[in-house]
Structure formats: C-alpha cells, structure tokens
Amino acid sequence: MLDQEVVRQKLIKRAEREKQTYIANQIGVPKQLLSDFKLGKKKLWESTLQALNDYLDNSLF
Numbered sequence: 001m002l003d004q005e006v007v008r009q010k011l012i013k014r015a016e017r018e019k020q021t022y023i024a025n026q027i028g029v030p031k032q033l034l035s036d037f038k039l040g041k042k043k044l045w046e047s048t049l050q051a052l053n054d055y056l057d058n059s060l061f
Helices: 002-014 018-027 031-038 046-058
Strands: none
Touching: 002 018, 002 031, 002 046, 018 031, 018 046
16 A cells, blocks of 8 residues: 555655646646645545556656
8 A cells, every 4th residue: 555645755756847737637637636635635545646656656757
C-alpha cells in the first residue's frame, strides 16, 4: 500500500517544473482534486494514488 505523504511529496517536487493541470489530465482526475491533495486537504483513493505515483515515477520530465 502506498503512503499518501510520500506521493504528496513527489507531487510537490514535480509541480515545481510541471503544471498540476497537465498531471491531472494525464491521470484523469480533476485539477482541483490534485490541488487539494497537494495541500493536504484530501486523501486520494488507492487507485488514484497508484496512478499518480506511477505517473510521477515513470514519466520523463
């Protein structure tokens, strides 16, 4: 099981150089959900968290 905080930190780091809107579109979630997750306001479903983690680990940017 993935750790929400670990993925959140990966997202924060990636968002320094890649738009959250683009990341949200790549994994098929609303940009507001990604924003709320990044700010610690919401947790992601396991499937969404996995998709985000896979994107952050495997995309070349």
